[in-house]
Amino acid sequence: MVHNSNDRNGGESPPASLHQRILGDIEAHIFSGEWPPGYRIPFEHELTEQYGCSRMTVNKALTQLAKGGLIERKRRSGSFVAQPQSQAAVLEIHDIREEVQQLGLPYRYELLKMRKRKASASDRKRLDIDTDTLLLELSCRHFAGPRPFCLEERIINLGAVPEADGEDFRQVAPGPWLLDRVPWSNAEHSIRAVAADQETAGALAISEGSPCLVVERRTWNAGQPITHVRLTYSGDNHALIARFTPAQG
Incomplete structure (x- = not known):
């Protein structure tokens, strides 16, 4: 991706x-x-x-x-x-830093919010967990040069990744931190277009109502839910490119 x-x-x-x-x-x-x-x-x-x-x-x-x-x-x-081989052939999990660097722009990361809390009813739908599960909720911004590139809103299942509770995530973004430390066996992507609400518009430095590309992803390890992340990109200057190949046989 x-x-x-x-x-x-x-x-x-x-x-x-x-x-x-x-x-x-x-x-x-x-x-x-x-x-x-x-x-x-x-x-x-x-x-x-x-x-x-x-x-x-x-x-x-x-x-x-x-x-x-x-x-x-x-x-x-x-x-x-053609028949695609699988969803994994269409979409991969990439580090946002690498996406920015591929554009030839300097990368910067900023942690906006982090808190530990119990899972809510909406979290059960997003991550398939019990309401008494402890979560780490994070909101971050990724920059390409001086401009906001992506708003990241993530929850991490502390029952599956207890060591996340001791990380401050001010120096390293949660995405690459998880990829380095926690294996994942399955992932699910959802992609849609939305209009930026007031909070999203402020975070991305765009006008309220501007079109945005939203990628939501859930990952599991051996059936245990690991994380749910919502990545929001300004839609006026970003495109999602996916490539797949025909199934063999």
Whole structure:
């Protein structure tokens, strides 16, 4: 999983070529779930008629999609949406510091809030735990240069990770701390777009109501819940890029 900051030069983008348009339309059908794995893509001659272009243009777009692992081309049968191997092949757990450094920007981390408390009813839904379980609740900000890059809101199950209770998390973010010390066997991701509320807007230095990309993740170790984290990124200059490959066999 990679979050990229996009440079904006204020100008209007040039109109997309037919090849780019076909590519974008098919990707949109796949990523939205409208065309699920195994769905047959329209035949080349059908796409040629739909877009009013040459067969070579259609073939170029389909070839690019096949190289990217989004579709599988079968001789005489046509093209089909590829089967992803698993969710783990689509999304990985990365250190936010590395994401920022990949952008060529200096990284800074800030702990906003930390407290130990008993799990609430909402925590039971988020982490699948009993209400009397002790949690460590943290709120942090990650910066790319002078600008807030990500707001991290996390709970850690102290029953599974008791040593977190003795860590102050002022020098090291909880994400890499957990990755270094606690093995995980399963992870679940949820991705959605939200409008920034007042608190989130203030933390990310954006206007209230601005679009944001939210990634929520739960991890377990041998069936025991470890942590739930909500990562919020400003949606105007970040994109989620996921790559997957067809299932074997």
